[in-house]
Amino acid sequence: MEEANSSLNTRTSIIDDLDANPTSARVMAAAGKLARWFDESVPEVRIAILRNFTAEPVGPYLTVECFRAGVRPILQFGPFDAVHEDVFNGDSELFRFHPDIVVLALRLHSFTPDLIFQFARQTAKDIEASIQDTIDRISAFVGAIRQRSTATILVHNFEWPDSPSYGILDAQSPVGQVPALSGLNDRLARKLSTIPSAYIVDIARLLAGVGYEHGIDDRYWHAGRSPYAGPMLRRLSEEYAAFAAALKGRNRKCLVLDCDNTLWGGIVGEDGLSGIKLGPTHPGSAYVDFQATVLDLYHRGVLLALNSKNNDADAMSVFSDHPHCLLKPEHFASRRINWQDKATNLREIASELNIGIDSLVFLDDNHVERDYVRQALPEVLVVDLPQEPAYYRRTLAGLRCFDTLTLTDEDRHRTMLYHREAQRSELKRESGGLDQYLRSLEMVISFGYADEAMIPRIAQLTQKTNQFNVTTRRYSEEDIRRMAADTGWLVCWARLRDRFDDNGLIAVAIVAFSGQSARIDTLLMSCRVIGRGVEQALLAHLCVVAEARQCSRLLGEFLPTAKNGQVADLFQRSGFSPPEGEDGRFWSLALDGLLPRAPDWFREIKLEEEKS
Amino acid sequence: MSLDSRLADVLSSVLELPVDEVGESTSVDSVATWDSMHGMMLVVSLEEEFGVQFTNQEIFEMSSYPIIKLTLLEKGVS
Numbered sequence: 145m146e147e148a149n150s151s152l153n154t155r156t157s158i159i160d161d162l163d164a165n166p167t168s169a170r171v172m173a174a175a176g177k178l179a180r181w182f183d184e185s186v187p188e189v190r191i192a193i194l195r196n197f198t199a200e201p202v203g204p205y206l207t208v209e210c211f212r213a214g215v216r217p218i219l220q221f222g223p224f225d226a227v228h229e230d231v232f233n234g235d236s237e238l239f240r241f242h243p244d245i246v247v248l249a250l251r252l253h254s255f256t257p258d259l260i261f262q263f264a265r266q267t268a269k270d271i272e273a274s275i276q277d278t279i280d281r282i283s284a285f286v287g288a289i290r291q292r293s294t295a296t297i298l299v300h301n302f303e304w305p306d307s308p309s310y311g312i313l314d315a316q317s318p319v320g321q322v323p324a325l326s327g328l329n330d331r332l333a334r335k336l337s338t339i340p341s342a343y344i345v346d347i348a349r350l351l352a353g354v355g356y357e358h359g360i361d362d363r364y365w366h367a368g369r370s371p372y373a374g375p376m377l378r379r380l381s382e383e384y385a386a387f388a389a390a391l392k393g394r395n396r397k398c399l400v401l402d403c404d405n406t407l408w409g410g411i412v413g414e415d416g417l418s419g420i421k422l423g424p425t426h427p428g429s430a431y432v433d434f435q436a437t438v439l440d441l442y443h444r445g446v447l448l449a450l451n452s453k454n455n456d457a458d459a460m461s462v463f464s465d466h467p468h469c470l471l472k473p474e475h476f477a478s479r480r481i482n483w484q485d486k487a488t489n490l491r492e493i494a495s496e497l498n499i500g501i502d503s504l505v506f507l508d509d510n511h512v513e514r515d516y517v518r519q520a521l522p523e524v525l526v527v528d529l530p531q532e533p534a535y536y537r538r539t540l541a542g543l544r545c546f547d548t549l550t551l552t553d554e555d556r557h558r559t560m561l562y563h564r565e566a567q568r569s570e571l572k573r574e575s576g577g578l579d580q581y582l583r584s585l586e587m588v589i590s591f592g593y594a595d596e597a598m599i600p601r602i603a604q605l606t607q608k609t610n611q612f613n614v615t616t617r618r619y620s621e622e623d624i625r626r627m628a629a630d631t632g633w634l635v636c637w638a639r640l641r642d643r644f645d646d647n648g649l650i651a652v653a654i655v656a657f658s659g660q661s662a663r664i665d666t667l668l669m670s671c672r673v674i675g676r677g678v679e680q681a682l683l684a685h686l687c688v689v690a691e692a693r694q695c696s697r698l699l700g701e702f703l704p705t706a707k708n709g710q711v712a713d714l715f716q717r718s719g720f721s722p723p724e725g726e727d728g729r730f731w732s733l734a735l736d737g738l739l740p741r742a743p744d745w746f747r748e749i750k751l752e753e754e755k756s
Numbered sequence: 757m758s759l760d761s762r763l764a765d766v767l768s769s770v771l772e773l774p775v776d777e778v779g780e781s782t783s784v785d786s787v788a789t790w791d792s793m794h795g796m797m798l799v800v801s802l803e804e805e806f807g808v809q810f811t812n813q814e815i816f817e818m819s820s821y822p823i824i825k826l827t828l829l830e831k832g833v834s
Binding site for chain 2: 169173176198200201204367368370
């Protein structure tokens with residue numbers, strides 16, 4: 145642990161040193177240092193970039209941004225402007241590289257020059273033909289990759305010209321260039337949404353943020369077919385890194401906020417409820433906008449928590465009583481409003497919510513508090529809020545660390561689920577024994593097998609679950625889809641309801657069948673439901689399934705990580721025999737012996753459907 | 757800092773060379789890491805460091821330490 149922390153500190157200090165003066169030369173130097181780093185606690189992500197321009201300069205930026213996001217990149221650049229050579233040949237360099245992510249970075253200047261040059265010459269019919277042809281060729285590439293690899297596919301869309309062919313008439317012209325290119329981008333997005341695990345990299349938006357003048361340098365394009373200047377390379381790398389981090393389960397889950405001068409101006413304990421700055425006009429309006437951005441994250445499933453040096457009643461009065469406070473007490477899954485140090489509070493918040501310290505992001509206007517937390521808890525992402533409150537909103541909205549590859553209904557009401565958990569804890573204190581408590585929850589567990597509706601949530605659980613996860617194998621939606629369709633595999637999920645509410649899909653088991661053996665490839669469970677016996681019920685169910693498929697033994701595998709210590713003895717507790725022999729990886733359970741049984745406190749155990 | 761030491765810093769960072777190995781003999785032919793990507797990054801980095809803009813012709817010819825230094829001197833960097 146200490147070793148991992150010192151490695152984290154060194155990486156952080158390389159990045160902090162770079163951020164103090166991020167020139168291109170220093171990015172190169174920092175990337176060189178980071179690329180030599182090996183730390184097995186940082187998951188590897190293999191990124192292949194297929195392109196029709198010189199994309200290599202993105203490499204050093206991407207190395208830095210990946211390490212910042214908590215993944216270690218291995219990069220491969222495909223041959224220049226020869227995407228077809230890589231994607232249509234199953235034995236190409238691309239597929240032998242076994243990428244986790246394939247980026248398709250194509251620029252229209254050489255892919256479909258008719259949409260860029262001498263555009264005013266084109267008729268509406270020509271334009272439509274060029275757009276359709278562009279979509280068709282890209283679809284063919286993406287389809288070929290999908291057929292041969294389960295990698296996540298990132299497809300660049302297309303930048304708009306800053307000065308379109310028809311000038312001031314362009315936006316309204318039926319043959320305008322920007323309307324044509326934005327139509328192309330819309331159609332590309334629709335097309336990709338029909339292909340599993342394929343996503344748009346929104347170049348048009350990224351370039352709008354950076355600005356054409358800073359993002360593109362035509363000299364570099366003509367001298368080296370390398371269009372993007374430093375600021376665009378950096379922005380693009382942040383975007384790739386956000387996809388990589390989300391894929392590898394390194395996205396953050398909880399935003400922890402300070403109160404005074406962060407969520408409102410002034411100090412509520414001194415200025416009083418009516419004295420703080422929070423409202424529709426300056427200077428309170430910047431804080432209202434900031435709160436709205438916080439709520440946007442809440443609605444996407446990010447947990448919110450408070451960590452403030454205040455009297456609890458003073459701070460909470462703002463959330464319950466202030467007329468312009470958008471954030472309400474029920475939006476927070478946890479709070480530590482007290483006078484103890486903020487690092488201790490953060491530890492307690494993580495433990496109360498059953499998430500890792502490295503899932504936390506901390507926002508505080510006070511740089512002394514920020515530095516203290518950075519030192520004490522290097523795993524926490526501490527964001528430097530700017531001096532100017534009007535810029536708080538943009539700083540928060542610009543964070544890519546909460547991004548996920550899917551958004552499920554469960555994300556949308558996550559905090560409510562945590563609140564129910566708090567009610568359950570109360571009941572636990574009130575009722576006598578643990579058994580009695582569990583019985584009083586009136587739990588109904590149902591098992592089912594992956595179908596199209598469940599695949600996003602199942603993939604998301606494999607990507608996000610770190611603690612109760614025996615193998616920590618990360619799968620994309622496409623991986624899950626393939627396993628679900630393969631008769632040699634079984635992708636099983638469990639759903640838990642109790643008298644308070646429907647916890648949704650909370651556990652996944654993936655089993656591979658081979659001869660007489662059923663091997664548990666993946667067994668994971670959401671932290672929200674630890675200690676309720678779901679895993680015993682699930683293992684009992686797997687035994688039944690394996691027996692029905694004429695297996696004689698169930699094999700279990702434990703791959704230790706820094707996070708999954710709590711399942712180290714899962715197979716032992718469940719009656720499996722320890723690994724033995726040369727290939728001693730698997731715990732084994734003979735299906736003709738004593739089998740795990742579902743605890744009797746479940747009110748009902750259901751099977752939702754048969755695998756067809 | 758002198759032109760020589762600023763130049764050596766940039767070349768050392770971009771080409772991943774120890775700074776004391778950078779000098780008059782540093783060129784495309786003598787440095788293994790100096791490929792087209794590093795050449796491009798060198799241009800970007802030099803423009804940032806010295807606040808200048810190279811012409812396409814200058815970028816094309818930028819193949820050794822002495823040439824880079826001469827180009828910078830011509831642009832009034834000292």
